[in-house]
Amino acid sequence: MFADLHLHTHFSDGTWTPEALAAEARRLGLGALALTDHDTVEGCARAAAACAQHGLEFVPGTELTAEHEGHEVHILGYFLETTHPDLLRELTRFQQARQERIREMVARLNRQGVGLRPEAVFALANCRSPGRPHVARALVQHGYCGSSDEAFERFLKKHRPAWVPKCKISARRAIELIHAAGGLAVMAHPGLNHHDALIPILVEGGLDGIECWHTKHTPAQTARYLELARHHRLLVTGGSDCHGTSKGQPVLGQVRLAWEHYLRLKQAPRPAATPT
Ligand code: AMP
Numbered sequence: 001m002f003a004d005l006h007l008h009t010h011f012s013d014g015t016w017t018p019e020a021l022a023a024e025a026r027r028l029g030l031g032a033l034a035l036t037d038h039d040t041v042e043g044c045a046r047a048a049a050a051c052a053q054h055g056l057e058f059v060p061g062t063e064l065t066a067e068h069e070g071h072e073v074h075i076l077g078y079f080l081e082t083t084h085p086d087l088l089r090e091l092t093r094f095q096q097a098r099q100e101r102i103r104e105m106v107a108r109l110n111r112q113g114v115g116l117r118p119e120a121v122f123a124l125a126n127c128r129s130p131g132r133p134h135v136a137r138a139l140v141q142h143g144y145c146g147s148s149d150e151a152f153e154r155f156l157k158k159h160r161p162a163w164v165p166k167c168k169i170s171a172r173r174a175i176e177l178i179h180a181a182g183g184l185a186v187m188a189h190p191g192l193n194h195h196d197a198l199i200p201i202l203v204e205g206g207l208d209g210i211e212c213w214h215t216k217h218t219p220a221q222t223a224r225y226l227e228l229a230r231h232h233r234l235l236v237t238g239g240s241d242c243h244g245t246s247k248g249q250p251v252l253g254q255v256r257l258a259w260e261h262y263l264r265l266k267q268a269p270r271p272a273a274t275p276t
Pocket residue numbers: 013130131132133148149152153157166
């Protein structure tokens with residue numbers, strides 16, 4: 001039995017519904033999955049119900065956009081109380097900032113002579129946590145670009161004309177918030193961050209685990225992060241980071257976390273959620 005603990009749906013920048021995700025996971029023979037949409041837990045209730053129907057174990061989660069001294073880092077939260085008011089308040093703030101960012105990106109596109117309207121992006125995104133992939137898809141849908149890749153290359157990549165920095169909370173605050181909601185905090189895909197010096201700082205801040213297996217990690221990176229996790233006595237996790245079809249072929253099933261690691265995460269002592 002295997003688990004996939006890093007997955008997105010249309011509640012952030014994925015394309016699948018929670019139901020489609022659960023059905024695909026079942027078809028591929030997975031035994032457990034975690035939903036980790038960017039800066040939201042909205043899809044978790046539906047994903048839990050769909051997983052129960054398919055006999056899959058489900059972990060409610062999120063992927064928080066954080067930073068430490070200018071370095072972006074994504075923090076995964078697992079086994080969250082998805083109705084915890086502190087968590088929901090912070091996520092709402094995040095989602096408002098993401099929506100503001102879309103408006104700002106569209107304003108910049110307008111200054112470039114691209115007549116897109118923010119409502120077109122919001123309609124296409126149809127979620128509270130929209131991001132650049134939605135702007136890219138809107139540019140394609142309205143005929144301004146031939147592909148999402150072209151949209152990123154021409155407009156949306158860092159330092160291109162429509163790029164706007166994203167709202168991020170401090171990495172320590174992200175860990176605190178996950179703990180306040182009774183969850184475990186795991187550093188996402190460290191191999192993509194190119195800044196391993198963050199790990200001891202996050203450990204100091206209460207980090208519980210490292211995502212060692214990820215679609216974009218090389219075997220050498222996985223080995224390195226397993227060793228770092230052992231050194232810091234952290235849990236180890238893994239996931240495909242599947243976004244449905246938003247980045248080409250779905251990668252669900254390409255990372256299969258061994259059941260023993262899933263069980264260790266599941267059975268690890270969790271912080272008590274702060275009283276509400
Ligand atoms: P955002 O959170 O709004 O900054 O958007 C990040 C998302 O955009 C991630 O899911 C990335 O995979 C995707 N992305 C970032 N850069 C590119 C790129 N150059 N081409 C295609 N997708 C990208």
